[in-house]
Amino acid sequence: MVNVHVYITLKEGVLDPQGHAVQNSLTALGYEEVEKVNVGKWLRLEVADGNNLDSRVENMCEQLLANPVIENYTYHVEREAKV
Amino acid sequence: MKAAVIVFPGSNCDTDMSYALSDFTDAETVDLVPYTAESVAEYDAIFLPGGFSYGDYLRSGAIARFAPVMQSVIAEAEQGKTVLGICNGFQILLEAGLLPGAMKRNKDLKYICRTVDVKVENADTRFSGEYEKGETLRIPIAHGEGNYECDGQTYETLKKNNRIVFTYEADVNGSTGQIAGITNEAGNVLGMMPHPERAMETLLGSEDGRRLFTSVYRHWRDTHVVTT
Numbered sequence: 419m420v421n422v423h424v425y426i427t428l429k430e431g432v433l434d435p436q437g438h439a440v441q442n443s444l445t446a447l448g449y450e451e452v453e454k455v456n457v458g459k460w461l462r463l464e465v466a467d468g469n470n471l472d473s474r475v476e477n478m479c480e481q482l483l484a485n486p487v488i489e490n491y492t493y494h495v496e497r498e499a500k501v
Numbered sequence: 502m503k504a505a506v507i508v509f510p511g512s513n514c515d516t517d518m519s520y521a522l523s524d525f526t527d528a529e530t531v532d533l534v535p536y537t538a539e540s541v542a543e544y545d546a547i548f549l550p551g552g553f554s555y556g557d558y559l560r561s562g563a564i565a566r567f568a569p570v571m572q573s574v575i576a577e578a579e580q581g582k583t584v585l586g587i588c589n590g591f592q593i594l595l596e597a598g599l600l601p602g603a604m605k606r607n608k609d610l611k612y613i614c615r616t617v618d619v620k621v622e623n624a625d626t627r628f629s630g631e632y633e634k635g636e637t638l639r640i641p642i643a644h645g646e647g648n649y650e651c652d653g654q655t656y657e658t659l660k661k662n663n664r665i666v667f668t669y670e671a672d673v674n675g676s677t678g679q680i681a682g683i684t685n686e687a688g689n690v691l692g693m694m695p696h697p698e699r700a701m702e703t704l705l706g707s708e709d710g711r712r713l714f715t716s717v718y719r720h721w722r723d724t725h726v727v728t729t
Contacts, residue, residue: 432605435606487602487651488650
C-alpha cells in the first residue's frame with residue numbers, strides 16, 4: 419500500500435478569489451511580505467502499489483479529481499520504508 | 502413532448518422544474534427520472550435541475566457527471582436532443598463536457614440568493630424563442646459557485662456564434678463576460694445559472710421564467726407535430 423498525495427490548484431492566470439481573500443487578511447494582520455496566496459485541495463489516496471500506478475493516478479486526476487479547464491494537479495507517491 | 506427531470510441525490514429544484522413543465526406547457530408527460538435510470542432515450546427533452554448533487558463534494562457537478570443516467574443523457578445530447586441544465590444542472594453539463602468552461606466560487610465568496618436582471622442576448626434558440634432579444638428578465642439566482650470561467654478563445658467563439666443566450670446586467674458573481682447561460686455548438690444544450698422555474702408566478706415575484714419552458718415546448722411542437 420502506498421500513499422498518493424494529490425495537490426490541486428487553480429491554473430496560473432485563473433483568478434483565485436479564495437487566495438485573494440486570504441492574502442488580504444494576512445496583509446491586514448501585518449504580514450505584508452506575502453505577495454500571493456493560492457488556495458487548493460489536497461487529497462490523500464491509499465492505493466495498492468502496482469506497475470502502472472503513475473498512469474492510473476494521472477487518469478484519476480484528469481477524469482475526476484481535477485477539472486483540467488481551470489485546475490492543475492501534481493502528486494507524489496509516499497512509500498513506507500521497508501522494515 | 503415527453504420531458505424527463507433527472508433527480509440526483511441532493512437535487513432540490515426537481516419538483517419546481519416538474520411543475521413549471523406540467524403547469525405551463527402542454528407536455529404529454531413530465532417524469533421525475535432517478536439518477537440510476539439506464540436510459541432517457543424515450544424522452545424528447547431532458548432537464549437537469551438545481552440543487553447540491555452529491556453534496557457538491559470535490560467540485561459542483563463533478564460526481565453527478567458520472568451518475569449512471571449521465572451516459573444516456575450525454576448520448577442523447579450528442580444526437581441533438583434538447584437538454585437543459587439549470588444551476589447545479591449547468592455545473593453538471595460543464596463537468597460532463599457538454600458545454601465549455603468551468604465554474605469557480607463567486608468572486609466575493611458569498612452564496613448569492615436574490616432576483617437579478619438577466620438580459621436575453623439571443624432570442625433565436627429553442628430555449629429562448631419566445632423572448633425578445635435585448636429584453637431584461639427578473640429571475641432569481643441561488644448559487645455559491647456561479648463564477649463562469651473560460652479561456653479567451655472559448656469566449657470569443659461563444660460570442661461569435663451567438664452561443665451566449667443570457668447575461669447578467671450587473672457583475673453579480675465575477676463571470677467571464679457576465680455570462681449567465683450558454684448553449685453548445687449545435688444549440689440543443691443550454692446551461693444557465695438563473696432559475697426560471699422559480700419565476701413562474703407574478704404572485705411569487707416574477708413570471709419571466711415561463712417563456713423559457715414554453716419556448717422549449719414550442720420548438721418541439723414545431724419540429725414534431727404535423728399540422729393539417
